[in-house]
Amino acid sequence: MKVAKKVVLTFPKHTWDKPIIYTLHSRHHLMFNILKAKITPNEEGLMVLELVGEEEDFNRGIEFLKEVGVGVRFLAADIERDDDECTHCGACISVCPTEALKLDKETMMVIFDKEKCVGCELCVPVCPFKALRIKI
Ligand code: SF4
Ligand code: SF4
Structure with missing residues (x-):
């Protein structure tokens, strides 16, 4: 198989x-x-x-x-971001290996592109506001 x-x-x-x-x-x-x-x-x-x-x-x-x-x-995790909790502090950007978390330089907001996320979970512990979570 x-x-x-x-x-x-x-x-x-x-x-x-x-x-x-x-x-x-x-x-x-x-x-x-x-x-x-x-x-x-x-x-x-x-x-x-x-x-x-x-x-x-x-x-x-x-x-x-x-x-x-x-x-x-x-990698198996399905990651979700709670947009109400995200303050766009940017702490998660540097740990994301696939640029699924990226700064939009025009709006200065952090974009979460779920299509690019490979579920490595590296961002989850670095978010100070617990906005990034593993979906269960
Ligand atoms: S670390 Fe958390 S609060 Fe900061 S930009 Fe990323 S998701 Fe938003
Ligand atoms: S789980 Fe990994 S790939 Fe997905 S947003 Fe977080 S750091 Fe980026």
């Missing part, structure tokens, strides 16, 4: 120059679509991507990531 899942990968400093994503494709036959990447030499990196492949390959690929020290978090 084919699976397609969005994941957040965190790369420890020592892994930045390793062909980890290439290996997911070449050895584990997974296709990937990189949604966001912040990889800097000798710093912890972050990547949000969609992985697609046969279930067995997918599970092996995830095991491989964990073995080499990459942090793996699956």
